[in-house]
Amino acid sequence: MQLLSDRLGDSEDPAVRRVAPRFIGAVDRALSMSQSVLKYGSAEEDPPRKRQMNLHTLVDEVGSAVLVTGAGPVDQGAIRFSNKVEPDFEVVADPDQLFRVLINISRNAVQAFEGQVAGGDAVGDVMISANRDGGNIIVDIEDNAGGVPNDVQARLFEPFATSSKADGTGLGLTIARELVEGHGGSLILHHSDATGSCFRICLPDQ
Numbered sequence: 001m002q003l004l005s006d007r008l009g010d011s012e013d014p015a016v017r018r019v020a021p022r023f024i025g026a027v028d029r030a031l032s033m034s035q036s037v038l039k040y041g042s043a044e045e046d047p048p049r050k051r052q053m054n055l056h057t058l059v060d061e062v063g064s065a066v067l068v069t070g071a072g073p074v075d076q077g078a079i080r081f082s083n084k085v086e087p088d089f090e091v092v093a094d095p096d097q098l099f100r101v102l103i104n105i106s107r108n109a110v111q112a113f114e115g116q117v118a119g120g121d122a123v124g125d126v127m128i129s130a131n132r133d134g135g136n137i138i139v140d141i142e143d144n145a146g147g148v149p150n151d152v153q154a155r156l157f158e159p160f161a162t163s164s165k166a167d168g169t170g171l172g173l174t175i176a177r178e179l180v181e182g183h184g185g186s187l188i189l190h191h192s193d194a195t196g197s198c199f200r201i202c203l204p205d206q
Helices: 002-008 016-038 055-069 094-110 172-182
Strands: 052-056 079-084 091-093 125-134 136-143 186-192 197-204
Touching: 016 055, 016 094, 052 055, 052 094, 052 125, 055 079, 055 094, 055 125, 091 094, 094 136, 094 172, 094 197, 172 186
Parallel strands: 079 125
Antiparallel strands: 052 091, 125 136, 136 197, 186 197
C-alpha cells in the first residue's frame, strides 16, 4: 500500500492528485499504528513530537477515516459524525498520536452501533467537541450507542479487556490512554448511561 501510495503521488490525473495526500497520510498512519501494536508490551511509545496544530482539521480527518473504513456490518449511511470543534481551535500536541487517540475511541463508538442502526432509520451519532478550562484543554468524544456495560467499565483501559471483534486487538483504549498520558494529560470515561457515553481527554494548554 505504501508503494502504491507513493506512485499515486506522482500521478498527473487531477482527481488522483486531489485525493492522494489524504490517502498517503492514511497509509502512513496505518503503518505507524500497526508498528505500535506489534511492539506493544516490548517497548514504550515514542515521546510525542508536539507542535501547534489545528484541532478542527484533525477531527475532520478522523471523521473521514471512521466513515470510510467502517466497523463491520453497520450501514455507514446510518452513522453521523459531527465535528463540534471551533474552526480556529489550536492545540500543541503530536498530530499523529492525537489522531490515533481520537480514531481509536471513535471506532469503538461506531462498532457499538452494530445491530442497532443497520437496516433501520435510526442514526448513530458520534460527536467530538473541545473547549478550554483554566490551564487545560478538554476534548469530549460522545456517542448515543447505549453506554458501556457496567462489568466492562472497571477494566475498560486494561489490555485486551474490550476486544469483542474478530478483527479487533483489544488495545485501542489502552494505547489511547498511554498516548494521552505521554502528553501530560488524562483519558477517562466521563459518563456512560443507557443513552450513550462520553470519553474525556484532558491536555495541558501549552
